[in-house]
Amino acid sequence: MKSKLKLLIVLFWIFFKIAPVTFGGGYAMIPLIERQFVHKKQWLNMKDVSDIFALSGTAPGAIAVNCATFIGYRFGGVLGAIAALAGVLFPTVIIVCFLSIFFILFKDNSYFESAFLGIRAAVVALILYAAIEISKTALLDKSTFILCAGMVVMMLVFHLHPIIAIFLGALFGIMIVKVKKRLGIAVRLEKIQEPQKGKRAG
Template sequence: MKKDWLLYLQLFWTFLKIGPITFGGGYAMIPLIEREVVAKRKWVKMGEVSDMFALAGTAPGAIAVNAATFIGHKVAGVRGAIVAMVGVLLPTFLLVLLLNLIFLTLKGNPHVAAAFQGIRAAVVALIAYAAIKIAKTSILDKSTFVLMVAMVVMMVVFHWHPIVVIVSGALLGIMLVKVKELLHISVPHNSKQPKKKESYIEEPEEKMSS
């Protein structure tokens, strides 16, 4: 029981640290999740984080909260999901209260406006870094790369709704897998699938009986 509470405390503290950098809709938190949850705690793998963010983007609500809930549930079940969700929400809740109290006095301040310009640029950098990290575990071959480019074009040129893009990606992914299976083409499920190594160690020959 003591170990369970220790795990809940670690989950809460981890997402309490992640919460304040959930600018940009939540994707900016991916670099810190990679460092705290994947590398440091080793609770989940980076590929699982990519899947969880994909699910978080399809579910209603803020991506940061959804992702924290998914990861918390993966690590420690329902209680872990609640603890992680509270941890990621608490800093934002307190910051919004604080900003609401001082907003009127800071409104129009040139220093504050300049600071927010820098913050916006930093958020873009964080989201770009997150996109690169997710791409490494999500773009597995040429077909998934083409699919990614097609979805970007649909959003930029034709202004498709994100839900339509996600559903279309899921359906096209299923179709690609089925076509590859019919053509007997191997379907990669992990960008870092270990290759089978051939054994060069020869079996010892049986000694001839004298």
């Protein structure tokens, strides 16, 4: 019972710390999720993080909320999902309320506008970093790279809806695997881990 309670507190506290710095949406959480769950706790790897954010993007609702719910449920069941969800929502609600007041009072203040200009630039950096980290486990070969590039072009040029892009990605992924199997080409579903320097392979 104590270990379960401790796990719920840990889940709540991790997302409580993450939520205030996820300006710009859920994808800005990825570097923080990586730091807390991959490096510190070692509960997840980057492939798990990529899968969780892919699911969070396809499910209805905010990505940050969905991500917290998925991770909380994975490690603590229903109570874990509730603890993680409370952790990500509680500070966000408080911060939004304060920001709303500050925005009304200082919306024409040059320092306030300059601060948000810097925050928006930092958010772009966070999302770019997240994209690079996810690409390490998502772009496995030429076919996945071409699929990624094609989806970027479709969204930039034809303004393809993100949800449609996700479903098309799933459809093309199934097609690529089927075609490769029929042609006798080896199918890679995970990136091959290179042996660490100083250690013998095998």
